[in-house]
Amino acid sequence: MTARVTFTAGFSRRYTGGRREFEIEAKNLRGVIKAMDQLFPGLGEHLEEETTVAIDGEIHEVGYFQPIPEGSEIFFIPKLEGG
Amino acid sequence: MNDVVGRFKWVGTRPIRPDGVPKVTGRAMYGADLAMPGMLVGKILRSPHAHARIRSIDTSKAAALPGVKAVLTAKDFPEQKFEYVGPERVAVNFWHVTRNVMAREKALYEGHAVAAVAAIDAATAEEAIALIHVDYEVLPHVIDVDEAMQPDAPLVFEDMITRGVEPAPTKPSNISKRVEFKIGDMDAGWAEADVIIEKEFKTAPVHQAYIEPHATIARVDADGQGEIWASSQGHFVVRSLTAQICGMRVGDLRVTPAEIGGGFGGKTVVYLEPVATMLSKMTGRPVKVVMNRDEVFKATGPTSGGSMRVKMGVTKDGKITAAEGVFKLQAGAFPGSPVMNCCMCSFAPYDIANVHSVGYDVVCNRPKSAAYRAPGSPISAFGVESLIDMLAKKIGMDPAELRLKNAARIGTQTVYGPKHAHAGYVETLEAIINHPDYKKPLGPNQGRGVASGYWFNGGGESSATVQINADGTVLVATGSPDIGGSRASMALMAAETFGVDYSQVRAIVADTASVGYTHVTGGSRVTFATGMAVVNACKGGIEDLRRRAAMIWDVDPEGVVWEDGQAKPASSNVGDFKPMTLREIAAKAALTGGPLTYAASVNAGGMAPGFSTQFCDVEVDPETGKVTILRFVAAQDVGTAIHPSYVEGQIQGGVVQGIGWALNEEYIYDAKGRLDNAGFLDYRCPVASDLPMIEPILVEVPNPAHPYGAKGVGEVNICPPMAAIANAIDSAIHRRLTELPMSPPKVRAALDAGAAAD
Numbered sequence: 001m002t003a004r005v006t007f008t009a010g011f012s013r014r015y016t017g018g019r020r021e022f023e024i025e026a027k028n029l030r031g032v033i034k035a036m037d038q039l040f041p042g043l044g045e046h047l048e049e050e051t052t053v054a055i056d057g058e059i060h061e062v063g064y065f066q067p068i069p070e071g072s073e074i075f076f077i078p079k080l081e082g083g
Numbered sequence: 084m085n086d087v088v089g090r091f092k093w094v095g096t097r098p099i100r101p102d103g104v105p106k107v108t109g110r111a112m113y114g115a116d117l118a119m120p121g122m123l124v125g126k127i128l129r130s131p132h133a134h135a136r137i138r139s140i141d142t143s144k145a146a147a148l149p150g151v152k153a154v155l156t157a158k159d160f161p162e163q164k165f166e167y168v169g170p171e172r173v174a175v176n177f178w179h180v181t182r183n184v185m186a187r188e189k190a191l192y193e194g195h196a197v198a199a200v201a202a203i204d205a206a207t208a209e210e211a212i213a214l215i216h217v218d219y220e221v222l223p224h225v226i227d228v229d230e231a232m233q234p235d236a237p238l239v240f241e242d243m244i245t246r247g248v249e250p251a252p253t254k255p256s257n258i259s260k261r262v263e264f265k266i267g268d269m270d271a272g273w274a275e276a277d278v279i280i281e282k283e284f285k286t287a288p289v290h291q292a293y294i295e296p297h298a299t300i301a302r303v304d305a306d307g308q309g310e311i312w313a314s315s316q317g318h319f320v321v322r323s324l325t326a327q328i329c330g331m332r333v334g335d336l337r338v339t340p341a342e343i344g345g346g347f348g349g350k351t352v353v354y355l356e357p358v359a360t361m362l363s364k365m366t367g368r369p370v371k372v373v374m375n376r377d378e379v380f381k382a383t384g385p386t387s388g389g390s391m392r393v394k395m396g397v398t399k400d401g402k403i404t405a406a407e408g409v410f411k412l413q414a415g416a417f418p419g420s421p422v423m424n425c426c427m428c429s430f431a432p433y434d435i436a437n438v439h440s441v442g443y444d445v446v447c448n449r450p451k452s453a454a455y456r457a458p459g460s461p462i463s464a465f466g467v468e469s470l471i472d473m474l475a476k477k478i479g480m481d482p483a484e485l486r487l488k489n490a491a492r493i494g495t496q497t498v499y500g501p502k503h504a505h506a507g508y509v510e511t512l513e514a515i516i517n518h519p520d521y522k523k524p525l526g527p528n529q530g531r532g533v534a535s536g537y538w539f540n541g542g543g544e545s546s547a548t549v550q551i552n553a554d555g556t557v558l559v560a561t562g563s564p565d566i567g568g569s570r571a572s573m574a575l576m577a578a579e580t581f582g583v584d585y586s587q588v589r590a591i592v593a594d595t596a597s598v599g600y601t602h603v604t605g606g607s608r609v610t611f612a613t614g615m616a617v618v619n620a621c622k623g624g625i626e627d628l629r630r631r632a633a634m635i636w637d638v639d640p641e642g643v644v645w646e647d648g649q650a651k652p653a654s655s656n657v658g659d660f661k662p663m664t665l666r667e668i669a670a671k672a673a674l675t676g677g678p679l680t681y682a683a684s685v686n687a688g689g690m691a692p693g694f695s696t697q698f699c700d701v702e703v704d705p706e707t708g709k710v711t712i713l714r715f716v717a718a719q720d721v722g723t724a725i726h727p728s729y730v731e732g733q734i735q736g737g738v739v740q741g742i743g744w745a746l747n748e749e750y751i752y753d754a755k756g757r758l759d760n761a762g763f764l765d766y767r768c769p770v771a772s773d774l775p776m777i778e779p780i781l782v783e784v785p786n787p788a789h790p791y792g793a794k795g796v797g798e799v800n801i802c803p804p805m806a807a808i809a810n811a812i813d814s815a816i817h818r819r820l821t822e823l824p825m826s827p828p829k830v831r832a833a834l835d836a837g838a839a840a841d
Contacts, residue, residue: 008500010247010262057494057504058788060688061543075500078423080539080606 001027001070005036008077011051015043024074029053030064032074051076093579094791097728101570101590102342111342114298114314115373122300123152123201125355125362125372126208128215129382130190130197133224133448133756134237137190137197137217144214145200150207153365154215155199157185160361161330179417181328183451184357190219191239191416192448193757194381196354201362201370224448224756228390228413231257231447239416239446259418260444264426264498272405272437276396278477284466285822286805287749288388288413291455292740292768295344296379301359302369307331309363311338311356316346316564317603321356322595328357329364336360339594340564347740348454349384351603380761384453385750387412387420389462397474403489405437406430410463412444415451420444424459424539427499428802429467431537432508432694433489438498448756454605456737457538457798461744461805465823468534468806473819482533482810483521483696487512507720507794508535508694510782514718515696518780521716528703529713530815535696536802540795541606542687546599547616549577549624551679555666557581559620560593562601563613567797568729572610573617575725576791580621582648583665599684607795610725611786612687618790619683628668631675635668636660689788693799695719697738701811708831710746710812712773717803718780722794727781734779734800741804743769749824 005022012020022039026032037044053062054075060066068074105111142154163177181187186195198215202208223237230236236257245252247261273279299313309331315321318338326333343350355372362370374382394407408429412420422442430438440463475482490512495503515521515533525531550558559577563569570590578585601613625645632650633640642657643650649662672679700714717734724730747767751759760766785792805823813819818833 006500009265013249054501054504057502058689059501059504059539059542061686063686063688066688073501077500078427080424080541 001025001068003032003068003072003074005032005074005076011076015046016040026068028064028068029062029066032068047076050079052079091579091791093575093585094723094725095727096575097726098571098585100568100729101574102565113295113344114312114341117300117312117341118371119300119302119369122369122371123203123362123366124205124208125199125201125359125370126205126212127196127358127372127378128198128212129378130186130193130195131757132190132219132221133193134222135190135219136222137186137188138220139218140198141216142198145211148207148211148214150203151200151211152203152368153201153362154211155358155361155365157182157187159365160185160328160357176418177327180324183417184328184354192450194378194450195416196358196382199358199362201366225257226447226449226752226756228388228411228445228447231445232411232443239448243446257446258443259414259446262423262426262442263440265439266496266498267437269405269407269437269439273396275398275404277399278474279394279396280470280473280477281392281394282470282473282821283392284469286389286462286465287823288385288449288452289455289744289748290380290385290766291347291349291453293345293347293349296374296376297350297355297383298373299355299359300369300371301356301363303360303363305367307335309336309360311336311360312341313338313356314341314343314350316343316350316566316605318564319562319595319600320351320603321353324353325356325360328353329360337594337596340592343564343566346566346604347456348458348605351605352384352453354383376763377761380766381758382450384415384451386455386458387414387452387462389413389425391463391466393466393470395470395474397478399478401478401480401485401488403433403435406435407439408441408463408467410440410442412442412459412462413449413452414444414446415449416446417451418444418446420452421454421459425463428460428537429463431497432491432535434491434495435489440498456740456801457536460536460538461741461802464534464536464802465805465809468803469809469821472532472806472810472813483512483516486533486535486696487516505691505786507691507782507784510784511535511694511696511718511720514780514782515698515716518716520714521698525700528705528815529700530811530813531698531700532807532810532812532814533696533698534803534806534810535694536799538607538693538799538802540611540690540693541608542612542690543602543608544684544686545601545613545616546682546684547613547620548593548598548680548682549617549620551624551665551669553669555587555664555669557583557588557665559588559590559617560598561590561613561617562593562598563609564592564604566604567609567733568726569604569609569613571729572614572725576614576617577621579791580618581625581665582646599682607693607797608690610793611690611789611795612685614725614793615687615789616683616685619685620681623683624679624681627679627681631668631671632663634675635663635671689786691722691786691788691794693720693795695799695803697803697807699804699807699811701808701815703812703815703830705816705834708827708829708834710808710825710830712742712775714775716778716780717800718782719796719800720782720784720794721796722786722789723783723792724781725791725793730781730796731779733797735777737798737800738777738804739769739774741801742774742808745805745808745823745825747824747826
């Protein structure tokens with residue numbers, strides 16, 4: 001499945017040399033993280049620990065098992081915490 | 084995805100709260116109610132200075148006092164590595180955390196813990212505290228966020244370099260971090276606007292003001308195994324933080340939750356638990372430490388105070404074309420304000436093509452800020468929702484209609500990246516616009532104000548264990564401390580899933596050794612995430628109960644269905660069997676495989692955000708400046724209300740806390756940075772006699788990702804009140820108040836100044 005992966009400006013500045021968007025082939029979120037880690041070694045760990053993921057707007061905690069529908073939009077956003 | 088949403092038998096009903104009787108009869112066991120044989124009393128010495136270098140601490144006289152069993156200073160805790168770990172938004176730096184638990188090089192705020200003693204009784208412990216001599220070098224202090232950002236401000240940390248700025252600054256400052264979010268083309272957005280308004284706003288730091296002060300007992304035995312009993316919003320987090328700070332393994336600590344007398348975010352961190360644990364390690368006896376109210380105000384986290392500049396543009400026909408905000412938040416003595424939330428939530432209810440939010444996390448000489456109900460979001464909402472009211476008045480449009488015209492819907496782009504996937508905001512606006520009192524005429528000096536709010540709501544890790552007892556009763560154990568009625572909602576969801584009577588189900592909060600890891604009760608996550616774990620455990624149970632019924636009937640499991648709390652043959656072809664109840668299947672548990680116990684753990688995703696829209700009517704006394712709330716109506720998208728009475732209570736509670744933030748609550752410091760109003764007599768929270776009945780409107784737009792459509796309900800309700808009241812005051816007296824609290828002296832000053840600044 002092909003998905004479009006997007007990072008926030010701050011995250012991309014720190015980890016992807018400022019590049020914010022990527023086209024990734026993956027069946028599930030594990031595949032997305034693995035592919036990003038191959039492009040930027042070490043990035044996978046940051047994604048796992050620091051982010052929450054929105055798949056087509058639906059927000060999930062990062063979990064390998066999340067399926068990636070064809071053509072989906074994936075945003076890695078700062079992990080959320082409340083009161 | 085949802086396979087059940089529809090009409091329910093138990094979900095949506097209002098049974099009597101299961102924690103009610105022990106609480107009203109005084110038998111509920113809060114943190115301070117616990118006692119153990121051989122227990123010592125711990126007391127903490129706190130800094131009298133807002134900012135001071137600690138040259139030395141002499142504990143010899145205290146240690147020599149008869150009855151004193153241990154004296155503790157920061158040197159007794161292991162040093163922690165300086166590194167930010169975990170998610171950026173909530174990164175923890177244990178070098179900071181251990182220094183907040185007990186000061187090392189410097190005391191960074193009045194009330195900062197400096198040393199502690201364990202003694203045979205409270206009087207001895209107090210006497211010993213007075214015998215500890217601390218040699219301080221008093222330093223200049225800074226409290227206000229704008230002053231703390233000045234280049235010549237006293238530095239809380241002499242080596243702090245701002246993160247998030249490239250290239251990195253070469254000089255240290257009190258600015259810990261800068262964050263930024265941007266979409267669209269700001270220049271184009273401003274060019275499209277017919278009206279542009281820019282304004283500065285300030286919010287006061289306010290305390291969570293939970294009724295129950297922090298309290299804990301710790302016992303560490305000779306084999307290194309420890310136990311903690313504490314009131315908190317998350318005993319698993321208490322365990323992990325205390326283990327790290329005390330140099331213990333997580334597995335060596337067991338934490339049992341006490342009943343909790345309010346938290347609102349402020350009990351998601353540790354203050355006393357590491358101190359009591361270390362004192363117990365040193366003495367070999369249980370140690371109890373309880374804060375008094377003075378300590379709660381001076382040494383525990385309030386939410387941040389904020390200073391912001393907000394700018395928005397709108398066309399004459401009411402289309403918002405651009406929005407910009409700069410948000411500066413007090414982190415307190417250590418980095419970590421909710422400034423990222425503040426930026427992300429600021430314009431989230433709206434469909435605006437061009438948005439730019441910048442945030443600064445700023446340290447100062449106050450207690451480290453802690454989470455407070457939708458942390459960060461109410462601060463930006465005060466500025467943004469005030470400005471939207473100003474725009475509406477400028478173009479002559481009803482403020483709710485202006486919001487409706489620009490409301491976020493499914494597919495609307497957010498400034499932080501994804502598009503909104505859930506509805507709910509429009510429905511809250513429509514509920515307010517259609518309310519019979521919304522157009523009701525008002526009298527002299529009276530005004531009406533509208534405001535909205537947004538909160539993400541949470542998901543994440545939760546666990547549940549379900550046991551079917553021999554008599555068919557059901558025990559539901561979760562790891563979520565109950566601060567908002569979760570025992571009732573868990574029992575309702577279990578009853579609904581099993582198809583049994585609610586009275587058959589008992590829900591409890593289990594300790595860290597008795598249920599799987601569960602994240603804090605915070606972020607409006609428990610009904611959603613822990614509820615999902617409960618429902619999953621029950622569903623697993625039903626599968627097993629069908630299998631066991633099939634075994635009893637000697638048929639294929641596929642031939643058994645579960646309906647109305649009973650196993651039944653799927654059809655007459657299966658055989659002529661009388662349906663079996665939970666009790667009947669439980670009676671044969673040993674014969675069919677052993678005890679009926681089912682566990683489930685989730686990392687729940689698919690949470691839907693919360694939207695709230697509120698309106699209030701106020702009357703301003705022109706003589707005194709006192710603002711009286713005449714009417715307050717709060718509409719909130721709550722998904723499916725699992726227990727509507729608790730949901731209404733959450734809305735009413737959030738609104739009342741917002742009213743306090745709006746009108747009265749603030750910290751008053753003297754010239755030396757010492758708090759002058761550390762008590763509920765002088766720190767003025769609203770009480771029942773200050774308030775009308777808060778009218779909640781439950782807007783139920785179910786979340787399809789939850790088995791019963793639940794959404795978080797506990798936080799978004801505190802976002803709108805400050806701006807709603809400011810907007811109402813402006814409508815009443817034509818004065819725009821931009822600084823909280825809008826207390827009588829400020830209202831009076833605005834009237835005197837004739838400052839209709841907008």
